[in-house]
Amino acid sequence: YFTAPALTSAQPSTYRDYESRDIFDWDNLGFKLIQTDYMFMTKSSQNGNFEKGKLNPYGNIELSPSAGVLNYGQGLIEGTKAYRVDDGRIFLFRPQESGIRMQIGAKRMCMPSPSIQQFVDAVKLTTIANKRWIPPAGKGSLYIRPLLIGNGPILGIAPAPEYTFIVYACPVGNYLRNGTQPLTLYVEEEHHRASQGGAGGVKAITNYAPVIKAIQEAKEKGYSDVLYLDSVNKKYIEEVSAANIFLVKGKNISTPIASGTILEGVTRKSIIDIAHDLGYKVEERLIEADELFSADEVFCTGTALGVAPVGSITYKNKRINYKVSSDLISEQLNSRLVAIQKGIIEDKRGWIIEI
Numbered sequence: 403y404f405t406a407p408a409l410t411s412a413q414p415s416t417y418r419d420y421e422s423r424d425i426f427d428w429d430n431l432g433f434k435l436i437q438t439d440y441m442f443m444t445k446s447s448q449n450g451n452f453e454k455g456k457l458n459p460y461g462n463i464e465l466s467p468s469a470g471v472l473n474y475g476q477g478l479i480e481g482t483k484a485y486r487v488d489d490g491r492i493f494l495f496r497p498q499e500s501g502i503r504m505q506i507g508a509k510r511m512c513m514p515s516p517s518i519q520q521f522v523d524a525v526k527l528t529t530i531a532n533k534r535w536i537p538p539a540g541k542g543s544l545y546i547r548p549l550l551i552g553n554g555p556i557l558g559i560a561p562a563p564e565y566t567f568i569v570y571a572c573p574v575g576n577y578l579r580n581g582t583q584p585l586t587l588y589v590e591e592e593h594h595r596a597s598q599g600g601a602g603g604v605k606a607i608t609n610y611a612p613v614i615k616a617i618q619e620a621k622e623k624g625y626s627d628v629l630y631l632d633s634v635n636k637k638y639i640e641e642v643s644a645a646n647i648f649l650v651k652g653k654n655i656s657t658p659i660a661s662g663t664i665l666e667g668v669t670r671k672s673i674i675d676i677a678h679d680l681g682y683k684v685e686e687r688l689i690e691a692d693e694l695f696s697a698d699e700v701f702c703t704g705t706a707l708g709v710a711p712v713g714s715i716t717y718k719n720k721r722i723n724y725k726v727s728s729d730l731i732s733e734q735l736n737s738r739l740v741a742i743q744k745g746i747i748e749d750k751r752g753w754i755i756e757i
């Protein structure tokens with residue numbers, strides 16, 4: 403990965419107005435790790451509150467070999483973005499939603515969690531400290547990764563005695579290798595992402611290692627990712643490894659209902675609201691995989707991915723091709739979302755935080 407040029411003073415870059423475009427080739431950003439300057443860090447005991455915390459230079463952290471997170475996976479991730487807009491201002495998009503989701507996830511994983519205010523403040527601080535890594539307008543964004551881990555040592559299966567909340571950041575462009583090309587998916591019939599009663603509905607780190615195999619196999623076969631089915635009936639579609647899915651039929655939009663096995667994406671929520679605003683009917687419901695054959699349009703949403711049209715899905719050895727044109731409903735929804743994010747149209751719901 404790329405390592406940032408050393409800073410010349412110990413001061414966060416907040417206080418020195420680096421022009422981001424002076425230091426990096428912003429035209430070739432993908433979704434790969436680029437070390438930035440600072441990360442935020444704070445700790446808490448099992449029942450306690452998180453301390454105020456501070457920025458540290460980005461770097462390794464020390465962990466006991468018996469840390470709860472290493473042995474039993476007691477950890478959560480979040481993902482949110484900061485970006486520059488044309489007039490140079492820097493915006494965050496709905497970081498509170500990520501803070502709320504971390505609190506819900508922390509309950510599921512028996513962890514204490516930072517307050518929403520602490521979470522948002524840490525995201526802001528990390529963004530400002532890494533300001534020189536926010537790509538110029540239109541070139542990408544700063545992906546912010548809050549991380550909550552049970553770092554305290556433990557032998558039996560129980561909550562760790564200590565927790566660390568970290569926020570680091572990385573400039574990103576397109577999430578997928580094929581850039582803005584429509585996604586090619588296949589329905590994964592062997593592996594499942596989540597089961598009822600499990601932790602699929604929260605952003606537990608344990609949701610991700612098991613899907614690496616499915617993603618690897620999909621990439622080897624030339625697909626962008628896979629679409630998972632429910633693990634009980636193997637009949638209803640759930641989500642893609644790192645994104646939610648929507649189907650369009652006429653003027654009706656449907657997305658799998660988030661009833662415990664589906665991650666409630668912030669982009670998913672935002673697109674549902676925008677679709678209502680634009681007069682579409684949106685249903686959150688069980689969707690049989692067979693409905694993929696008759697959908698007019700399919701698209702995926704995620705913080706990392708954005709809103710991405712699906713060009714084809716292979717299911718039961720049949721490749722279903724979807725229309726890909728500039729008059730897609732997903733394109734209309736995406737344009738509206740991006741216009742709100744850029745401050746071009748009014749943000750009536752308070753989604754944007756300017757920093």
Ligand code: COI
Pocket residue numbers: 480481482644645704705706707
């Ligand atoms: C996101 O979209 O923010 C994700 O968390 C997906 C992935 C990079 C884990």
